[in-house]
């Protein structure tokens with residue numbers, strides 16, 4: 001009897017065996033629907049020899065119900081799913097779910113109905129209807145999605161459908177995306193760009209695995225450079241995946257892409273509407289020669305999609321820590337992308353002006369091919385960098401910008417040039433306290449202060465989303481008008497700029513203000529057209545943007561990232577400041593960067609001011625080597641959490657009490673996590689520091705397998721952690 005093994009998408013079910021009914025012909029990778037008790041489940045047919053399942057006698061096997069009419073998941077992706085689950089100690093099912101993205105992508109009819117405004121007006125206007133009509137301008141989506149966009153109930157929208165104010169539109173889910181033209185607008189590359197582009201293109205045509213580190217200073221034209229091997233892949237009929245760290249960057253990228261290739265690429269990110277997601281998924285799974293997607297640009301979740309003919313992967317701003325996912329399957333998209341390229345036998349490009357130390361080390365070891373662009377494109381020069389020692393040149397009391405920085409801002413305004421002030425802190429002030437009794441506003445669910453957001457008049461927790469209105473009186477002592485905002489956030493800096501430069505047009509750029517692709521592109525449009533004089537922003541504006549008239553960058557507090565003792569703090573500070581500095585002087589006029597700090601002598605600040613990247617990385621490499629930190633050793637964290645503090649603690653200590661004695665692995669903790677309470681859960685951490693020779697995943701798996709913890713306790717394993725809170 002023919003039996004097949006099916007990997008269920010439900011981790012609790014794992015692998016299940018089925019028989020094959022007459023007329024069906026599943027192969028490894030086929031997506032199937034199968035019965036389980038009274039229900040139907042979805043799964044992927046897997047090679048039986050690679051996947052264990054509970055033994056079931058032949059006569060008890062039930063037949064699968066159907067094979068979903070989508071192309072089978074290819075062997076390279078199946079291997080990637082296995083590798084990811086193994087490496088990150090996650091369940092195969094959880095990783096496989098990322099490949100299928102959504103059940104909705106698989107099933108259902110070839111068309112769907114969406115709705116949009118017809119231009120008509122209702123018989124009777126109500127505030128809700130007015131709000132809907134105002135907010136739905138230019139939108140087309142399902143009723144449910146429109147209701148979210150408009151912030152009104154589905155009932156209100158149905159009422160408008162009945163009146164013809166909102167009309168249905170049939171959407172074909174299989175219509176192909178327009179094809180990018182590799183010859184649309186080909187730039188002339190510089191010699192260094194050509195050399196790099198050719199090296200990558202050669203691997204594209206040879207269809208071989210080769211990781212490239214495209215290490216080019218800010219403004220060197222890395223994008224133009226990797227566009228050429230992308231064009232080569234297009235000509236070969238292959239697909240290209242470009243991973244970007246943030247949606248805000250996607251907008252700028254889309255513009256560059258369509259200038260070069262004539263049309264927009266296919267987008268993939270978590271806020272796609274369900275029909276867009278479904279259409280994109282199907283196009284990605286279809287060969288380009290049969291109308292499939294050719295270029296996909298996305299956030300990290302695009303990495304696990306079932307590309308039919310992947311020919312090249314590009315990870316832009318590859319040093320960004322947002323490639324690390326910190327919930328669910330805790331993977332690093334940059335590292336998994338390299339593995340995908342390996343399984344697919346294709347080249348991959350990691351592009352960055354400030355590569356991760358790990359990536360530089362791989363290049364130095366000869367595992368990655370390093371391609372260097374050491375000067376800016378065209379006439380642009382790298383900016384001049386200077387520090388402002390805040391202990392010597394302090395801002396006026398109650399202010400945050402030193403006199404020299406303010407002077408330079410004024411100068412830019414007079415000359416009609418743009419400035420950018422960077423502070424990695426959203427909101428107005430990170431802490432609010434009572435002048436009378438010292439009470440501090442803290443999140444009830446997290447070990448964190450509430451951050452005042454003056455624009456939205458809220459005190460908000462940046463970890464769990466808890467929000468409350470600032471009270472008139474102190475909740476502790478009852479004094480009126482005694483609450484003071486301590487320290488600056490970007491809103492406060494924007495206020496200070498407005499007070500100093502009343503004529504300046506100021507843009508505040510944070511994830512609060514750039515919360516949608518539409519807002520991001522409006523900002524880019526305004527900044528490029530010169531309608532903004534001063535940009536005040538968080539890390540969101542530090543990288544990727546290219547505004548030629550921007551000539552001054554001020555780093556409001558370079559010491560911020562060095563506090564807290566994060567093991568990568570120095571590297572991250574270096575990257576952030578170097579990236580934001582890289583926004584200055586990208587056009588014809590020279591750029592100036594002023595770094596405000598209380599520790600100009602700190603090695604990272606000194607290296608930034610001297611523009612001496614090599615010295616910084618060398619010192620940092622030595623520090624990592626002696627600490628046994630990545631890339632020389634490996635870290636892994638085990639986080640035990642529960643809503644019940646006792647339970648979290650007891651479990652963590654029970655686990656700690658049976659720690660394995662393994663050579664080459666040191667185990668620290670358990671200890672309360674720095675963020676001892678997060679989203680209402682009490683947290684304890686254990687940290688493992690392993691030599692590269694140790695199989696830390698196997699050790700953790702065997703260790704934790706001994707414990708049968710209550711359902712209310714969660715144990716998360718974080719391999720190669722980036723967050724230590």
Ligand SMILES: Nc1ncnc2c1ncn2[C@@H]1O[C@H](COP(=O)(O)OP(=O)(O)OP(=O)(O)O)[C@@H](O)[C@H]1O
Nearest residue numbers: 187188189190218219220221222223224353377544
């Ligand atoms: N060969 C070229 N021909 C025409 N323009 C180019 C060329 N190379 C780069 N440019 C232009 O130079 C500017 C800087 O390039 P780009 O933004 O790609 O730099 P980058 O290396 O990605 O920098 P960053 O890392 O700072 O984002 C862009 O406006 C780009 O269009």
Ligand SMILES: [Zn+2]
Nearest residue numbers: 443446461464
């Ligand atoms: Zn909170």
